[in-house]
Amino acid sequence: MAYETKLSRESRGGEPTPSATRRTFLKAVAGAGAAVSLSSQFSWANGEIGYWAKDLSDDKLKEMYATMLRIRWHERTQADKMLTEPGYRGYNHFYAGQEAVATGVCAALRNKGAFEEVDLVYSTHRPSGHALAKGVDLKKMCAENDFRATGLNKGYAAEMHISDKSVGFMGADGMIGPGLVMAAGSAFGIRARGSKQVSVVFGGDGTYATPAFHGTLNNAALLDLPFVYVLENNLYHQYAHYSYSCPMKDIADAARTYRIPGVVVDGQDVLQVYNAAKEAVERARAGEGPTLIEAKTYRYYNHWGAPGAKPGELGAFGYDPLAISSFRPEREVRAWMARDPIDIFRKTLINWGTLDQAKADAAEAAVKKEVKEAFEWADKQPLCKPEDGLKNVFVTGSVRAAQFG
Amino acid sequence: MARKSWMYSVLEAVQYEMRQRKDMVWLFELTPPVASNPGKPVINLEKEFGRTRVNNTGIDEMWMAGATLGAGLAGVTAVTYIPYQGNGMCFQMIQNHAGKLRHMTGGDAEMPIVFILEMTGQTPGFAGQHSDYEIDTYYAHIPGVKTVIPSTPRDAKGMMASAIRDRNPVVYLYPAGLRNLVEEVPDDQYETPLDKAALRSTGGDLTIVSSGAGMPEVLEATKRLQESGVGVEAIDLRSLKPMDTETLVKSVQKTKRLLTFDQSYYTLCPGAEVIARVAENVDGARYKRIAFPDAPPPASPEMFLWMRPNAEHIMGAAKQLLG
Missing domain, CATH: 3.40.50.970 (Thiamin diphosphate (ThDP)-binding fold, Pyr/PP domains)
Structure with a gap:
């Protein structure tokens, strides 16, 4: 199917619809409003946001670089396994291309400490990047994604549903919408407890259309919750361009409805993401309420699995049999890959003297080795016991096996 | 066609x-x-x-x-x-x-x-x-x-x-x-009633009732049971509401043995309703109910495939009902 956005499909079809007219109207209104009266409601990256990355230590910057590399090489290694090892059962909704978003946000959070001290992160059906950035153990995640008994969630969860309370990674919400509300609910609980934690949710451009998006921001704003909504706009929800579900170019514009800051950042620049997240998190922790951050980004693989990808190569191009609404053109994928978040950060760190070429190469080699060993460890882990499927339904005991009659 | x-x-x-x-x-x-x-x-x-x-x-x-x-x-x-x-x-x-x-x-x-x-x-x-x-x-x-x-x-x-x-x-x-x-x-438009179950096989020894994704397993088990000489009446509910009580009752009046099979959770699965309706109308029948346990489906294929009802489970339960 040809590449198209909603508007191009409607205009090409020559069939003016009421919704198209209304969309144009809303666009004009949104644009005018932003220009005239809302500058105080908006913080723009590279503008009103402070360059808080100025205060990051060299060690912290190197750690962030390693995190981005870990996310990238975990995915590349797993994609290669999916493509070349017929016996490998794991799968993924790949995050490659979006590493700067998870890394920049989580760098502004508390990730170590007691459960009532760490900041909480709620993730999406594309969770492995968020998980690694929050500090989830790579080996155990690899094992979980391969359905092993010693995996992160003992084989009950697998890729779209992983969680790790020990680092405040509250879990991947495989649906679109409910995770937002739960995350705001955690912020509500935190505020009542007075524990100075912040609750962060990652969501995609597809969340805008859900009732949950609006209910979450409205209630978080009304209650001044310690909550940050990081909306990763990678242009496509599953296979549909976001223009099918949102009347605005910048989804962050929605924040003005709820009288909270709506910030657009370049999701390919980890430091811009960090700057925005740092402000939002400090605001939330100080009791000043929620922030919506929209990170403009892109994924290098298709929605699910590795169709169109080749072993040893980054990204997926060409035909995806599942891409039934909008087909991502190869040139669009390659244009985004030319602004690769890891390349951008590497150049910045070398420019700052934090790393040199040799040290940057060494960091990458170390991460590749770590990832390789993690998958090797996972491969050796035991499979689940069938009857354990009856456990963990309630706090104690097992349910009855009903399948035998 | x-x-x-x-x-x-x-x-x-x-x-x-x-x-x-x-x-x-x-x-x-x-x-x-x-x-x-x-x-x-x-x-x-x-x-x-x-x-x-x-x-x-x-x-x-x-x-x-x-x-x-x-x-x-x-x-x-x-x-x-x-x-x-x-x-x-x-x-x-x-x-x-x-x-x-x-x-x-x-x-x-x-x-x-x-x-x-x-x-x-x-x-x-x-x-x-x-x-x-x-x-x-x-x-x-x-x-x-x-x-x-x-x-x-x-x-x-x-x-x-x-x-x-x-x-x-x-x-x-x-x-x-x-x-x-x-x-x-068929190419032409036609209507299939929304209130009638379908008999997928006829027989006098055992009634098996299922619906939707349960049916392929039921048909496989029915074939094996028929081959071993057991007369199976396999009923595809097709409609859960209204439920075709008449077809169910008629069948079990004949076979006196009812096995229900669901991919849904055990508690209140469609088979529970089937058994209740038949029990209200048929005396002296024996019953068995196969369903997914009352647990969310786990990711691990080892756990999931063990829990998911299949044709083997039907064979085992049928043996008990017939024995």
């Missing part, structure tokens, strides 16, 4: 009805109503009928179900296709509105509408929120809404035609695990 896939058969029925009713609408989410089939023209409802009638917006199943209901109340025949992950998000609109409005309005409300609810729970590795076969029970419980669940492409087409023509709201469950089934399906 040609061999047709499930979705091609369904869209063929919808296409026919949309050509007859110039205002009939179809709402989808991320699954455009497009199907192809060897030797047949591609069906693309969006292209044929335009985006005023065939439309998607964002991921919002409450909108999809509510808009379908509202269109129906305004006198427009409407169908929506809600994908499996969202088939509980629309529950309020169907349970508390569609199911009650005719009664609340003293019979005035018209609802020529169909909610196609995709359901899964058949795929090892999907797990958790991506496994949701249990909605058969939830929707069948609602008064004022017919809940049907075809198990073959041929029934899928005929029951879609009937559902669209029915003036009541119809929940049309689509077990996605059956998407690869192919069989001979």
